[in-house]
Amino acid sequence: MTQNPLLEMRGISKRFGNMLALNDINLVVNPGEVLGLVGENGAGKSTLMKILAGAYARDDGTISVRGKIVELDSPRAGADAGIAIIYQELSLFPDFDAGENVFAGRELTRGRFGLAPLDHGRMREEARRILTDDLGVDVPVDRPVRELSLSHRQMIEIAKALGTNADIIIMDEPTEALEEAERKQLFAAIQRLQSAGKAIIYVSHRIQELLGICTRVMVLRDGNTVADHPTAGLDVDKVVGAMIGGSLAKQFPPRVPAKSEPSLEVRGLTKRGSFEDISFTLAKGEILGIAGLEGSGKSALLRSLFGQRPCDAGQISIDGRSVEIKDPVDAIRERMAFLPAERKTEGIFPQRSVAWNLSIANLKAIGRTTLNPAKEREVTSGYISKLGVKCDGPDAEITSLSGGNQQKVLLARWLLTGPKLLMLEEPTRGVDVRAKSEVYALIHAAAKEGCSVLVVSADNAELLGLCHRVAVMFEGKITAVVDAATSKEETLALHTVRSPEALQHHGGNNV
Secondary structure, three states: OOOOOOEEEEEEEEEEOOEEEEEEEEEEEOOOOEEEEEOOOOOOHHHHHHHHHOOOOOOEEEEEEOOEEOOOOOHHHHHHOOEEEEOOOOOOOOOOOHHHHHOOOOOOEOOOOOOOOEOHHHHHHHHHHHHHHHOOOOOOOOOOHHHOOHHHHHHHHHHHHHOOOOOEEEEEOOOOOOOHHHHHHHHHHHHHHHHOOOEEEEEOOOHHHHHHHOOEEEEEEOOEEEEEEEOOOOOHHHHHHHHHOOOOOOOOOOOOOOOOOEEEEEEEEEEOOOEEEEEEEEEOOOEEEEEOOOOOOHHHHHHHHOOOOOOOEEEEEEOOEEEOOOOHHHHHHOOEEEEOOOHHHHHOOOOOEHHHHHHOOOHHHHOOOOOOHHHHHHHHHHHHHHOOOOOOOOOOEHHHOOHHHHHHHHHHHHHOOOOOEEEEEOOOOOOOHHHHHHHHHHHHHHHHOOOEEEEEOOOHHHHHHHOOEEEEEEOOEEEEEEEOOOOOHHHHHHHHHOOHHHHHHHOOOOO
16 A cells, blocks of 8 residues: 655745756655755755754745645744754753753643643653653763763754654754664664654765665755665765765775884873773874764863863873973973864854854964964965865855865864864764765875874764774773774673673673
8 A cells, every 4th residue: 555655845946046956856764754855065955854843944845744745834833834953953941950951942840731841841841752762872861961972962953843842853964962772762762763653864974874764865966856765775885986976996095004213102091970090192194093882071171181170199191291281272382273063152152253253263373463364364364275164265255165165274274383283073964975975085184294193082983994093082091092994893882881890791802
């Protein structure tokens, strides 16, 4: 028996000025189907999903839900039609707790009428139930979400969508901020939603992951549909080929051997409550990855090395010379650079130009006593060209760039300082397939010039493909260091979730 589609989008087009962002797009999703939606940054994925969620108005076409044409002229109209969206850029209220965020706009009250007081306790309990029972995670529900980790905030964002009981759920890069265990919990939740007859549109740059959970994949390129096929018979190369209109060169550049002399030496580094007795040596030109679960201490270590949260004990040496890093100014003076994971809130200056964002860490390069606008344009134009940043020139506003191009600008900001140590936290989060390869090439180029690189990532495949070695942190300690070229993702994953004693018991300590 033929299934009636839960959602049909027919002939959808959207223009921004003279630019055609979407051209005659047709999208159909049946009950119980998980549709993967992929494409490079700028292909039109987010625009299409915002039209479906009621955030953007379409110029042409029709949208039908359960066979009935609907007008989605606002987010409220989208919600009323049974559509929920999990945005990649979190939309939580930072000073609200989990319960208040999950029920924002549909608050639970202690009475039926008028100005009945909000029932905060019931909202927290219901939020806890969704997070625990549906998503399998333990998230504090009574603290402001600004105090929670990025992965916990992402889980609250997902719980917010699940709590609406929507029939059509859009997930925009839902796993970018999640650890491996949390991803598995999300995939299990998706399977339950699928069994319940929900329709899910899954937007992701993680092609391998997408092929494992979707029933069909639709590819957009330059605002057009270029492929729409069942997942069976597809592989990563076929999907990427459709996305970019050709083949992609090997994603990770070949490793260049590191130099023998040490650049960074860390001995007994401790930050109470975050990590303890951390010791390692990093050679010039070496790329060292750091793996571990959320809360393992990996991100806290980078922030302490950069002076954002100074250590309580331990010694840091650069080029054989002991240094004291009390704040980021000390770190920059020692030619250390740090690119945090949260690009939007901790990386870019959103109201400023590309040139301003690129040059802010090294103003000496564009004028000794006063800023020289001509010199700034010359220097930043050179980096824009060298790094292949796609923009309308140095004066373009940074927010007009795609995520991948913003990341290149932030990398250029620190490369302009001539760093000895480059520390990167989730360097390709929210970046498309082609831009990932370009970011990896930039990291390798810096290492080839003798820069030492520390990379924190939740993507084990990224760490093994990019780095020379990978250190694993578990409960604030380094518990293993593996050779990236000879190790497997499964081995690395085991180290991140088990103590050394448990690994020995299970025979999993051979790396």
